Structure formats: structure tokens, C-alpha cells
Amino acid sequence: MGIRNMTHPNLVLFDVEANNKEQVIQQLISNLYKEGYIDSEQTFLKAVLQREEVSPTGLEKGLAIPHGKSCAVNKAVFAVARLRTPLEEWPSIDPGNRVQLVFLIAIPESEAGTTHLKILSALSTNLMRDGYLEGLMATETPEQFLHLLDVDTTNEPKTEQEFTKTVIAVTACATGIAHTYMAAEALEKAGRELGVKVLVEKQGANGIEDQLSPEVIKKADAVIFATDIAPKQKERFAGKPFVQTRVAEPLRKGKEMIQKALNNPDGVVEGVESAELTTSSSGGGFFREAVQAVMTGISYMIPVIVAAGLMMGIAKLGAMPFGLVNELGDPKYATHSNELFVILHYLDMFGGLIFKFMYPIFAAFVAYSLADRAGLVSGFIGGAFAGGLHYTFWAVEGGIPSGFLGALILGLTAGYVSRFLNQKIQLSKNLQAMKPMLIIPAISVLVIFFLNFYIVDPVFGGLNIVLRNWIESAAGTGDVILAAIIASATAFDLGGPINKAAGAIAIGLAADHVYPLTARVLAIVISPIGIGLATVVDKYIVGRRVFDEDLRIAGNTSLLLGFIAISEGAIPFMLRNPLITIPINIIGAILGSATAVLLGAVQWLPLPAIWGWPMVENLWAYIVGLVVGVSFIALTNIFVRFSILKRKERQA
Incomplete structure (x- = not known):
């Protein structure tokens, strides 16, 4: 599609000065309003910022593509800002991305499922091509910029290339937008350089695009599944050698993926109806699967x-x-x-x-x-x-x-x-x-x-029975020990059976005025707030994102739910990395609860949410305990996950 037809020279801004992404977005929205493409700046700004909360719109190579759909938009359009000084603090799929070129896409509500994704896929695909982004950055006028939008800047020959092998691929990311298309373009480009024909099916937010036909699948020599979620309709690929990898891998290892699929695949897609991906025992396939x-x-x-x-x-x-x-x-x-x-x-x-x-x-x-x-x-x-x-x-x-x-x-x-x-x-x-x-x-x-x-x-x-007996037997061992036991049980499974058993006993002790609920109510909120905070501040602590995109979305939810005492928001982290998350949650809950109890915080009422905090005796001690527990969980998660990422990068 003609990308340049979706904008206007007056919407292309050069040498923009901005200190953060909000300022960039606001300038572009103001320009859209001035040119009559939107009816309300505030309404569309709200839509864009809401989209920013879902997942990062910063990509790679200095690029960001914020976007929003709103009834305030009169016509599908995009505005461009080329920044004078690159921004480091723009959440991106590449943690080292310094944003300098911003495309803001505005979509009418009625076109949310069509134009929106087509523009995103077209931009994502073009920006993967060698020389394309560099050409845009080198232009001197908006007219030159627009001219280059639809120009093929690659030096690849236009003649029909002969291929000796054919590899098919499926790409899919958690949100189904940018990475899905960028991985596809990366594989196709790597295939051309290797002399291998690569055909890619994108399973994105708009459904299955460029669906591979039965004839193409039959003739293919191998298949690559570059997906962060389970690929759809796997049964079509039965009998084909395959490689399974994360959707981001082709962006830096496209050639290696293709060569591995042809020469050393993970296994063969088996089955008639379910088409399982059966990996070799040497590849650690069971765990990865x-x-x-x-x-x-x-x-x-x-x-x-x-x-x-x-x-x-x-x-x-x-x-x-x-x-x-x-x-x-x-x-x-x-x-x-x-x-x-x-x-x-x-x-x-x-x-x-x-x-x-x-x-x-x-x-x-x-x-x-x-x-x-x-x-x-x-x-x-x-x-x-x-x-x-x-x-x-x-x-x-x-x-x-x-x-x-x-x-x-x-x-x-x-x-x-x-x-x-x-x-x-x-x-x-x-x-x-x-x-x-x-x-x-x-x-x-x-x-x-x-x-x-x-x-x-x-x-x-x-x-549950063992836990109940354990907590009851600890009732006379001292305030701090009992607080630690109740807190650890509460934080263990975030609303699960052990949590509920600890709650039943703690409430019973409080009802008999034997022991207050301080440790219990603190342990409920420390884990979700701590893990949620970690997803927000990780880039400030270690200079990069250490959580995957979908977990960052879950982290925002966990942080919000933690303040209203709904600990289930942190469950996705426990399911993804139980050996990391559970011990950290337990230790953080113990540290926070024990600190509050030692400092004299007392809460007899079962009110763990933020509106119950004013009813705590010695609230300052309660807040100190909360900060201690939350800080431990947030910082430990960040440093442990950062260490794991660095080790994986050294091994790659």
C-alpha cells in the first residue's frame, strides 16, 4: 500500500525538541489537530496514552510507532517527528533503543481492525530493509521524506532469483503487531542472502495473513516457528522438519535459523490432527516446549x-x-x-x-x-x-x-x-x-x-492440614516468628489453598484477640505491588527491560490490583518463573511483615487494601514494612532476571 498517501508534508516535523515521549506525542497530536485530522486533542491523546500502557511502541534502530484509535479521528493518517536529540527513555522491544524517528498513527474507530494494522505492518516491514531507515534520516525536507517512504532502497536485484531450497515460516508475537511482521521480513531477507526461498505466514492481531497454501507446504523443505505463543493450525505442517524459536530471534539470527531448519532441525512435526512438535532429546526440547x-x-x-x-x-x-x-x-x-x-x-x-x-x-x-x-x-x-x-x-x-x-x-x-x-x-x-x-x-x-x-x-x-498445624503450633513462639510463618504462607501461592489456610488461621487468631492480622494483610499486598513495581523501574535500575512485553502488561495490572488487595495479578509471574518468583515473594513478605511487627504496627481488621491502612496502629511502621518488602521483591526480581539475561547473551 502507498504509505505516503496516509500523511501530508505539514505532518512531517524535523529537529523536534522533546525531553520525553509524552512531549513528542503531544506535539504530533497538536499538529494533527491544527491540520484538521482530529476533532479533539485530549480525546485522541487519551487513546494514544492508553495504547502506550498495553505494550512498548518503541521498536529498534531508533524507531517508535505510537498509535491510537479514536472517534476523534476524522481520517486515517500518520504524523512524523524526527528528533534533534534521541530519547533513551522510550520503552522499546530493544532495551538499547534510542528513539529518534517517531511515527504517530491516528485511526478512526471504524477502521480499527483494518487500516490500523495494515499501516503498522507496512511500516514494520519497510523499516527492516537495509538502507530504508538510514535514507529517511538523511532527508532534508518533508517532501524528500515522503518520497522515500514508498521507495525500495535496497540494492537487491530485481530479476527473478533462483532458489534451490524452500523454507516456510510462521511468525507470531503476544500482541501480534510489530515483531510479527519484522521477524517475517528478517527471515525473507536472510533467505534471499542464502539463496533459499522463504515464505512467511503472519499470525498477527488481524488474524492469519499470507496464509501458506497446502501446495506450498507440501513442497517446502522445512518450517520455522518463530512464535511467542502457540502457532495456529499446526496440523498443516505434519511431516516437516522444524525449528522452534522466539519471535525476536530472526531479527538477529535469521540465517542461522534457516540453516538450522535445513541441516539440523529440532525435530519433525508429527500427527494428523494435532501435529505435535516433537523435538530431539539433545535439544532440551521437553523443557522448551x-x-x-x-x-x-x-x-x-x-x-x-x-x-x-x-x-x-x-x-x-x-x-x-x-x-x-x-x-x-x-x-x-x-x-x-x-x-x-x-x-x-x-x-x-x-x-x-x-x-x-x-x-x-x-x-x-x-x-x-x-x-x-x-x-x-x-x-x-x-x-x-x-x-x-x-x-x-x-x-x-x-x-x-x-x-x-x-x-x-x-x-x-x-x-x-x-x-x-x-x-x-x-x-x-x-x-x-x-x-x-x-x-x-x-x-x-x-x-x-x-x-x-x-x-x-x-x-x-x-x-493445607500441615500448614494449619504448623501455624497453630507456632502461636506461642513469639510475634516475629509467627509473623514470618503467616507471611510466608500468604505469599506462597497468591490466593491459593496455602494462602487461604493461612488466612483462615490468622483471622481466627485475630477474632479471639490472640494475634493481630498485621503480617497477613501486609503479605497480601507486598508481592503484587513489588513485582508490579519491578516491571516499571527495571530500566532505571539496570538500564534495560528485564521482563518480556506480556509480563510488563501483567505488571501494570499487578501493581494496580495490589493496592486494592487482589494478589492474583502477580500469578502470571509465578507461572512463568516459579523457581524465581515464589522464593522472592516469600522472603519479601517475611522481611516486610517482620519489620512492621518489630516496629510496632498493629492491624486487627482484615483490611489489606489501601483504604484500610489508616486504621492501622502506628501506620508509619506499617508503611516502613511495606516499603521494605516491596523494595526487596522489586530489586531482587530485577537483578536476578538481569543476571539471567546477561548469562544467556554470553552463551548466545
Whole structure:
């Protein structure tokens, strides 16, 4: 498409002075308003800044592409700013990116799903080409700049190139925008340099683009899956040698990816319906495959957490002026004479209902990543067990859901069992339809039932009993020791069975006026606030981002939910890196709670959210403890993850 036709010379600004990205965006928006492309600066600015909160729009090589869709936009258009001084503090996919060229894309609400993504993909693709960005930066007038937008600046011959091999690829990132297209362009470019024909299917935010036909797939010599989430319709690639990698890898190792796919693949795509990716034992395939499955589950789970937290947060904030924050769950408000109280009650309940589906969604897509559609049903059922839905439907009182650990175990089991069945069960052609529709769901769901019934539920039930006895036996050992035990149990699984067991005991002790809830309420908020803060300040502490893009989105949510005492916002971090996150959470909660208790903070009421803090005796001590715990979790996460990144870079 003609990119230059989407802008105007008056919208191209050179030598722009700005101290931060907000100033750049504001200048470009003001220019759009002046030229009549938008009706309201504030309305469109709000849309752009909201988009900035979702994921970084800074890319690589000095480029940033902020964008927004709004009813204030009259026509799809983009404005450009070339900065006099590069900006270092612009969140980017490349941590070392110093932004100097900014494209601000404005999209009418009615075109959000079409023009928006086409412009983004076209810009992303062009900017991967050698000489393109350099040419734009060297122009002296807006007219020259616009002329070069649609000019092919590469020195590649225009004659038809002969290829001896064909490699096909699928690219997909968590948000499905820039990296999806940039990885595709990087692979195609590397293929031309190697004399290998590379055809790429983009599975982006606009669905599947440039879909590979059955004929192309059949003739291909190998396939590359450059994806951060599970690729769709893997069954099409059955029998092909493959390489599985992160979506960002082709940007710096495109040639290596192609050569590996042709000469030393990870394995062969197997199966008829589910087309599993079976890796060789020497490549660490099982661990990498399980990690990708978990990442896929997290990417689908995050919107559920956000939606649930948002509903509950709105309800609680609405109830604050009336002093009803901790009473909203009382059934009497379901039929209250004040209609506002009724709405707030059900909105709070609605958020809790959405949270119930957090684990089913997670486990379903973990299984989907491993077994495609064959694993969805048993994965969803496993997640329902982990969330305790069976206790609700079976009217079992006091049932202990297995939480995120159960979802992890049951989701992975569902995926591997479904895949095994799909590979091993062979039926005649006339009976093939029975396998995915009847046999695999029936057997895999039965396996999940028995695994949960005999192992998962009893194990976590047993842990709950052990924990209860441990905390009760520690009741006379001293304030600090008891605070440490309650805090560690509370922070362990963020709303899971161990957390709830600690809560039941702590509330009981407080009700009998034996021991206050100080450690309990602090431990609830320290973990989500600490991990959320880490995703915000990491670039200031170590000079780069140490969290992946999807976790940065989850971090913003975790930070917000932490202040309203919803610890589940930090669960994606535990699922992604449990061996890092869980110990840090526990130590941080212990340090913060013990500090507050030692300094004399006392909270007898079960009010961990920010509106309960004024009711704490010696609030200053409470705040000091909070700062100690949050700081430890934030800084330790940053330094540990930074160390891991540096080690991986040295090994690369």
C-alpha cells in the first residue's frame, strides 16, 4: 500500500525538541489537530496514552510507532517527528533503543481492525530493509521524506532469483503487531542472502495473513516457528522438519535459523490432527516446549485477570464513599433498596466470577499449545479443578482448590496425554472422526479426573492440614516468628489453598484477640505491588527491560490490583518463573511483615487494601514494612532476571 498517501508534508516535523515521549506525542497530536485530522486533542491523546500502557511502541534502530484509535479521528493518517536529540527513555522491544524517528498513527474507530494494522505492518516491514531507515534520516525536507517512504532502497536485484531450497515460516508475537511482521521480513531477507526461498505466514492481531497454501507446504523443505505463543493450525505442517524459536530471534539470527531448519532441525512435526512438535532429546526440547505452553496459557489468561480485577476494583472504589468496601459480598446488598448498592454488589461478585475462569483458560491453552484442539477440553476441565469449581458444583464445603500449581500440573498433563493419544491411536479412515470428537476427550478427561481426585486435591489438602498445624503450633513462639510463618504462607501461592489456610488461621487468631492480622494483610499486598513495581523501574535500575512485553502488561495490572488487595495479578509471574518468583515473594513478605511487627504496627481488621491502612496502629511502621518488602521483591526480581539475561547473551 502507498504509505505516503496516509500523511501530508505539514505532518512531517524535523529537529523536534522533546525531553520525553509524552512531549513528542503531544506535539504530533497538536499538529494533527491544527491540520484538521482530529476533532479533539485530549480525546485522541487519551487513546494514544492508553495504547502506550498495553505494550512498548518503541521498536529498534531508533524507531517508535505510537498509535491510537479514536472517534476523534476524522481520517486515517500518520504524523512524523524526527528528533534533534534521541530519547533513551522510550520503552522499546530493544532495551538499547534510542528513539529518534517517531511515527504517530491516528485511526478512526471504524477502521480499527483494518487500516490500523495494515499501516503498522507496512511500516514494520519497510523499516527492516537495509538502507530504508538510514535514507529517511538523511532527508532534508518533508517532501524528500515522503518520497522515500514508498521507495525500495535496497540494492537487491530485481530479476527473478533462483532458489534451490524452500523454507516456510510462521511468525507470531503476544500482541501480534510489530515483531510479527519484522521477524517475517528478517527471515525473507536472510533467505534471499542464502539463496533459499522463504515464505512467511503472519499470525498477527488481524488474524492469519499470507496464509501458506497446502501446495506450498507440501513442497517446502522445512518450517520455522518463530512464535511467542502457540502457532495456529499446526496440523498443516505434519511431516516437516522444524525449528522452534522466539519471535525476536530472526531479527538477529535469521540465517542461522534457516540453516538450522535445513541441516539440523529440532525435530519433525508429527500427527494428523494435532501435529505435535516433537523435538530431539539433545535439544532440551521437553523443557522448551513446556515453557512455550505455559507462555501461551499466560497470554490468554492475562486478559481474564485484568477484566476480573477491573470489575472488582470499580465496585470497591464505588463503595468507598459509603464505607461498604468490605461488606459488598454480603447477600443483603443483592436486594438492597439503594440500586447503586445492588449494582456494586453484583459488579464485585462479577469480578469474582471472572476470576474463577482464570485457571480454566490458562490450563486449556497450555494443553492447546501442546496438543492443539485435542487438548482444549481436558485442559479446561483441569483448570476448573484447579479453580475449585468442582467444589462449587458438588456443594462440597471446605474444599481446597489446588490453585496455580494445580493448573500448571493438570494443564501440562492434559496436553501431553491428549497428544500421546492422538499419536498412538490409529483408526480406519471411516472412523477417524471418532478420535478427536469422542475417544481423546473421553480418555484425557478421565485421566485428569483421577489425577486430580487421587493426587492433586489430596496433596494440596494435605499441605493445607500441615500448614494449619504448623501455624497453630507456632502461636506461642513469639510475634516475629509467627509473623514470618503467616507471611510466608500468604505469599506462597497468591490466593491459593496455602494462602487461604493461612488466612483462615490468622483471622481466627485475630477474632479471639490472640494475634493481630498485621503480617497477613501486609503479605497480601507486598508481592503484587513489588513485582508490579519491578516491571516499571527495571530500566532505571539496570538500564534495560528485564521482563518480556506480556509480563510488563501483567505488571501494570499487578501493581494496580495490589493496592486494592487482589494478589492474583502477580500469578502470571509465578507461572512463568516459579523457581524465581515464589522464593522472592516469600522472603519479601517475611522481611516486610517482620519489620512492621518489630516496629510496632498493629492491624486487627482484615483490611489489606489501601483504604484500610489508616486504621492501622502506628501506620508509619506499617508503611516502613511495606516499603521494605516491596523494595526487596522489586530489586531482587530485577537483578536476578538481569543476571539471567546477561548469562544467556554470553552463551548466545
